[in-house]
Amino acid sequence: MEALFTSTFTVAIAEIGDKTQLLALLLAARFRNKSAIILGIFLSTLINHFAAAWLGQFAFGWLDPQWASYLIAASFFAIAIWVLVPDKMDDDDNRFYKLGAFAATFMLFFIAEMGDKTQIATVVLAAKYDALSMVVFGTTLGMLIANVPVVLLGHFSADKLPMKLIHRLCAVLFALLGIATLFY
Template sequence: MLEAFTASTLTVAIAEIGDKTQLLALLLAARFKNKTAIILGIFIATVANHFAAAWLGQWATDFVSADTARYLVALSFFAIALWVLVPDKVEAEESSLYRFGPFLATLVLFFIAEIGDKTQVATVVLSARYDDLWMVVMGTTVGMLLANVPVVIAGHFSADKLPMVWIHRGTAVLFAIMGIATLLWH
């Protein structure tokens, strides 16, 4: 139980650094003054998005054998390890959703930006790996908040000041290690 939460938190917190949703959080923080509304929008969008992803991970494991699931989960971790090496970008165009204020704009934009994102895919994989939907959802949500709340609070801070190449490489190694551990887990 604690392992699922901890692994989910660390995986998403690290994978989110430099991700398009983190860049979106930076844009929203620059656009709106109400940081609490932005953080609440990120929280609710993440819970909804990651609950659906974790549910999908749990559901998918019902259709394959335990060994097949293990190989698919390991393969997914290796694929994410490669995917994380490709940095994300977010378009800085003005959204018509901004007129609805910081909370609704953040909620909708963040939810949509997370669809098919590597952290959403990681949530599916983590849920299939740990078979503990709530701990995975709570962990991935905490990880998302750990990566994004500081960006929202310090909205003027730029991600280009971080050693992104090394962060992406470290994240790729983390996912590769999780893939290896999954292959070794019986």
């Protein structure tokens, strides 16, 4: 249960102000079919995070447990710093809009998550907890917790949230995960 809770909470917080959350806002403004957008987010995240979690368990399975622990902690510290850098949207996403709400969302979210901090966090969380299904379920749930309200309440802008504070708190959370990894 710890893997599920930590994965959900960590990704939900890390996703606030992330480029995929901005993408959810753009898609909600572009398309009326909110359920297609939500389904696209769910499926692309599930597939993307499953691959990331599998990679995390596979790659870290080859390492000595003590070195893996150090690498996982260092990864959490790196993500803590990365979270402090604000994301920006790409301008060439418009070509996907002609595919419709579901396909555009699925493809854009899958691409946007490649190498994103939440995908990297999924790799690290899967390595730390060795509970693939709980980490994938948790990180996917965290993405939905952060993005579904944006899709449903598209008029509520991220500009109204204290983004610097949220990013700093998220950085502290990742740093605490790094510290906990070193000592537990």
